Amino acid sequence: MKVIIKKGLNINLEGPAEKIIKDGEASKLIAIQPSDFPGLTPKMLIKEGEPVLCGAPIFFDKYNDVIKFVSPVSGILKSIERGAKRKITSIIIESDGKMTQASNSVTDLAKQSREDVISSLLNGGLWPLIRMRPIDIIAQPTDKPKSIFISAFDSNPLSPDYDFIMHGKDSEFNAGIEVLKKLTDGPINLQIRSTADDVFKNAKNVEINTVFGPHPAGNVGVQIHKIDTINKGDIVWYINPQDVMIIGRFALTGTYDASRVIAVAGANVSERNYIKTLPGSQISSIISSKNIKDNSRLISGNPLTGNKVSLDGFLGFYHQQITVLPEGNQYKFFLTEGWLGAGFKRFSASKAYPTWLMPKSKVYNIDTNLNGEERAFVVSGEYEKVFPFDIYPVHLLKSIITNDIEKMENLGIYEISPEDFALCEFVCTSKINVQSIVREGLDLVYKECM
C-alpha cells in the first residue's frame, strides 16, 4: 500500500550524525526512569545495595503487576532516587561490567502458544518495548490488538537512519517479527520509505506500506490513522524496529541484550556519529564533555519530543538519539535578530519570514529560545497545515483544557499521542505547550474510560 502524507513539515537542522557506528564506552551507571513510561507507578522488587543480574526484574507496575522491568546490566542496585511525595524518579544500577545473564535458556518462541509467548516476554522484561495506541502507554498483555505497527523510518529532525543501523540484521529482525506475529490475528504493518534497506524490503510476515511525504510521516500515529484508523474500543500495538531486533535476539539466544544504536547529532556537538549503547546509559558515557560547546542544551531523544538532560543524566528508555542544540537564553534585539528583523536565518513554517522562499534543503541552526511569549490561541489554521489527521487539533485541545471527556472522544483523542502534536507545538504562534496538554488529556481518558 502507498501512503501519501501531504500536510507536515521537515525541519532541516544543522549537524546530522555521520554514518559511522562506534561502540560506546560501557556506562558505569545505568538508570531506569519511571517517567519514561507514562502512567507507571513502580513497585520495587529489590532493595538498595542488593545485587542484580542482566535481565533480572527490578520492579513492576503497581497497577499491572505482570509487567516487569529488568536490569539491562549486572551489578548492584546503587540507589533509588525519589522526588516529591516520595515518587520514584530514577533507579540507578552500578554495572560490574560483566553482563552476567539471569538466564539464558533458549526457548523456541515461534512454536509456543500466544499465552506462553506473552509470559516469556513479560518475564524476560521485553514487554515494555511494546506500546499501544490509544493513550500511548505500555501495551496491556490482556488486550488483543487489531494490528501491530512498525515504522521503519524516523522523520524527526536529526533522527537516526534505521536503514543504516539495521542493515544486515535480517535474522534478528525477522526472528522478532515472528514473535510479534504470535501476538495479533491482524497484520503487522511495516512502514518504509521507497529507498528502504533490504532488511525491511525483504522482511517476512509483514504488510509493507511505502510512505511518502514530510514529517510526521514517520510517526506511527499518522501511519495508523492512514492505514488502520483507531476507533473507540480498538487497540493497536506498536514497536520500534530496533526493539523488534532486541526481541529477536531474545528469541534466538535467550539473553536479554538491550543494546541499540543511537544517533548523536546537533549543531553544538563536534563528534557526530552513531553509537552502540544501552538505554539508561549515562549521557557522559556517550558524549564527552569536551566535544560539547558552551551553553548547549542536551536532549535525550529528538528536538521535538525529547527530554532535557545534563551530562550526568541518562538516556531515555525509548530514545533513539541524543541531540545537542545551542541554548537560546540570550535576548534578541528586535531589529537585528528579533521579531522585526529581516530574518534571513530564522526558520519559520509560516511565510512571515523570508526563509520560506529559500530552497527546502537549506539547513538551519535553531536554538531553544521560545521566540516569543505564551499567548492565548489567536491565529487559526496553522496547526492544520502540519497535522495530517482528520481531526480538528485546536478544538480537541480546547476540549482537553476544559476536561470534557465526551468531546475528547468525539473529536478523536483515541487516535493521537503527544508526539503527533509536536509539530503543532513547534509552529504555534502563541507558544502553547501543546504536547503536555495532550498527555494530560490522555491520562484523564485512561483513568476514566479504559
Added chain:
Amino acid sequence: MKFLRNIFDNAHATLNKKESTKKFFPLVDAIDTLVFTPNHVTKKGSHIRDAIDLKRTMMLVIIALIPCLLFGIYNTGFQHYRVLGQLDTASWLDMIGVGALVVLPMVIVSYASGLLVEFIFAIRNGHTVHEGFLVSGMLIPLCMPADVPLWMVAVATIFAVVIGKEVFGGTGMNILNVALTARAFLFFAHPTKMSGNLVWVTGYEDAKVAGNLPDGASGATALGDLVQGKADPSMAAEIGASFDAGQYDLLHSFVGLIPGSIGETSALMCLIGAGLLLWTGVASWRIITSFFVGGFVMASILNLVGGNVYFDLPAIHQLMLGGFMFGMVFMATDPVTASHTNTGKFIYGFLGGFIGILIRMVNPAYPEGIMLAILIANVFAPLIDHMVISSNIKRRLKRVKVA
C-alpha cells in the same frame, strides 16, 4: 544593545525593589519585549520553536494597512479641496497637510486611549500586555469619517477594548471584532457624526454653515447618493450619470478618490494590503475569496431585480464602494472572531459578503451594511464551526458503526 539592555534590566530591578511598584511590571515588560525578544527558553515539549510570534504577525497586518493609511491621508485632503472647489489651486502637499492634520491625531488618540485600557487591565490582572490592540488601534481611525470629533474616537476605543475584548478575557477571547465594535458603538450612539452627508469630508459642515460652499458641492458618499437615487427617481438620472462617468465612475471608485471613511475608500490600496497579507499567509485566502464571492452573488441577484439606480449599478462597481473591500481584507479576516475551521471560513466569508451587500442595498438606513454584516458573521462564526465539527464527529461515529 548592551546599553539598552541595561536600561531595561535596571528598570525591572527598580520595580522589583518595592512591593507597591511590582504591579507596574507590565508597563516595563511591554516595552522591553517590544525591543528585545525575551531570553525565555523552552521548558517542556518541543525544544525548538518556530521564529514566528504574535508581534510579527500583528506587525505584518500594520504594514499591510500602511497603503490605506497613506492614501487615506491624501484623500482626506483631496476631498476637502474638492468640496471647496479649490482642486485647481491646491497642491498635493496641501492635501497631505490637511489630511495629516485630521488623520494623525485620530491615530494617536486611538492608540493612546486603547493602550491605556490595555495597560490598566494588565496591571489589574497581573499579566503582560498582549499584542492584539496594535492592529485594532490602526483599524479604528481608518474606519471613521474624517470629521468625527477626537473625543468620540477615544470613547469608542475605550468602549470597544473594555466591552468588546477585556470583559471576555483579552486578546484571543473576544467574540466581536474590536475595531468594528468601536465603529458600531459610534454608529448607534452618535449617528449624526457617523452617517448622513455632513461628516465624510473634512471642513464641509463648517463651510456649509458659513455659506461659502460652491454650487452643487456635496459631502455625500457614493452610497449616500445611491440611496437617495433609489428613494427619489427624479434624481436617478443625474446620480446614475455620476457613476457612468464622473465623480464615482469605476476608476475613481477603484482608486478611491471618493468620500468615505478615512481608510476604506481605495479598493486598490486594500488589494495591495490583501496581497501582502495573502503572500505572507497572515490572512486567510478562504475568507477573502468567499467574502468577495458572497458580495458579488448578492449584488448580481439585485442587479437581476433591478428597477432603480442602486440595484442597476453593476455588481463589480458596487463592491468597490463603501467599506466592502476594507472590511473584506482587514476586518473579516481577524482570526479570533472569524471561523476557526477551514471549511467554516468559506461559509463565514460568504455569509459576511452576502449579508453585507443585502443590508447595504435593501435597507436605506444602513448604507454601511458591511460593518453590521461582519459583526453578524462574527456572532455566527462559532455556530458555523460547531456545524463543521459536528460533521467530523458524525464521520467518526459512522466509522465505528461500519467497523
